[in-house]
Amino acid sequence: MDSPAANAAFAKQIDIKFPLLSDMNKKMLKDYGILKDNDVQGQTYQWAERANIVIDKDGIVQHIESGGGAINPNNAMAICTDLHKKQTSK
Amino acid sequence: MQTRRAIASFLLLAALPVSLVIPARSQNAEQVAKTTLKVGDRAPDFTLLSDQWKTVKLSDFHGKKNVFLAVYVLAFTGG
Numbered sequence: 001m002d003s004p005a006a007n008a009a010f011a012k013q014i015d016i017k018f019p020l021l022s023d024m025n026k027k028m029l030k031d032y033g034i035l036k037d038n039d040v041q042g043q044t045y046q047w048a049e050r051a052n053i054v055i056d057k058d059g060i061v062q063h064i065e066s067g068g069g070a071i072n073p074n075n076a077m078a079i080c081t082d083l084h085k086k087q088t089s090k
Numbered sequence: 091m092q093t094r095r096a097i098a099s100f101l102l103l104a105a106l107p108v109s110l111v112i113p114a115r116s117q118n119a120e121q122v123a124k125t126t127l128k129v130g131d132r133a134p135d136f137t138l139l140s141d142q143w144k145t146v147k148l149s150d151f152h153g154k155k156n157v158f159l160a161v162y163v164l165a166f167t168g169g
Binding site: 005027084 | 127132133136146152156157158160161163
């Protein structure tokens with residue numbers, strides 16, 4: 001997993017304005033079921049599956065996409081925007 | 091874009107260049123990814139360090155903001 005220091009460098013490089021988080025002990029990834037085993041030349045390595053997850057104000061998962069479907073964040077972002085509109089129109 | 095920033099706390103989770111991954115022993119396999127999160131599930135709380143070395147908890151946003159969580163791999167690459 002990338003360290004906070006590595007994330008800070010990455011954030012600076014591509015000018016990111018939101019927090020980059022590090023899951024150094026992989027607990028969150030395990031809890032969310034997105035840490036996967038991968039075989040590379042006979043060795044098993046663990047790294048995260050790519051994922052976009054939208055969680056509402058009550059802590060309930062409203063959307064989840066993973067793997068190749070999570071490369072483009074626009075769909076999840078639109079769902080997040082709609083969620084906000086529904087909440088504010090109540 | 092400003093509106094979007096206002097409505098969502100956008101968090102990115104770093105997952106790693108392959109070179110930094112620690113080889114997993116086979117006996118650890120049962121600890122891996124037992125659950126797969128589904129829509130409607132309560133998102134497990136987490137406490138993680140940000141790139142500014144600040145602690146960020148999912149529960150910090152409870153009742154305040156929706157959270158967009160993006161888990162990405164291969165930072166510093168085009169992938």
